[in-house]
Amino acid sequence: METAIRRDTAPAYVAELLDITTSDQTVIRARHMYDGERLVQLADSYVPVDVAEAAGVENPDPGLGGIISRMRDAGFEQTEAIEEITQYPATSVEAEAFGVEVGSQLLQITHTGYTKTGRAVEVTVPARAPAGRRGAYLRLQVAKAAEDSNPSPSPAGPPLTRESRCARALRWRS
Incomplete structure (x- = not known):
């Protein structure tokens, strides 16, 4: 896994979920996950x-349990998550990055973590890649923060769009 961390504004729909303005800065953790040499997921977290x-x-290196555990330690424990699939x-660009045909169905799961006060x-x-179902929603009660460790990060990349994330992944792989 490769991780890039930077501050920037969030896309409008993410800003709405976080209940901030589109001009407010967020911390973005952009991750590329691989199965060997093959890119299998791009994941951008906005905080x-x-x-x-x-x-x-x-x-x-946020340590054992990752950023979810660090948020809990700082008083921002996530007690609920909603995932839009x-x-x-x-x-x-995505097809090249994921090694699939143009038009192949990709899956996006937008995860929003909430505190007990309802703050995202x-x-x-x-x-x-590959795709799953469209239009499903999951509401999850969070029992405990993840206890996994996070690998070392990479330098920050360009502003995040689906295409720029895939293009960046291609550059990182070469």
Whole structure:
């Protein structure tokens, strides 16, 4: 896995989920996940700056349990998550990055983590190949933060769009 961390504004739909303005800065953790040499997922997490600063989210190695555990330690424990699952056709850049045909159905699961007060403190927008179902929603009660460790990060990349994430993944692989 490769991770790039930077501050930038979030896309409008992510800003809406986080209940911030489109001009507010967020901390973005952009991850590329591989199965060997094959890219299998792009995942960009957006965290409000106040939460990120309190939890140390900009630290390249957030330690055991990752940023979810650091948020919990800082008083922003996620007690609920909503995941929106959508399917969409791969663009030419995405197709090249994922090694699939243009138009192949990709899966995106937008994960929003909420505290017990209902505040959204993290939105993660991954794109995965191959596709799944469209229009499903999951509401999850979070029992405990993840206890996995996170690999070392990579330098920050360009602004995040589906195409720029895939193009960046292609550059990182070469």
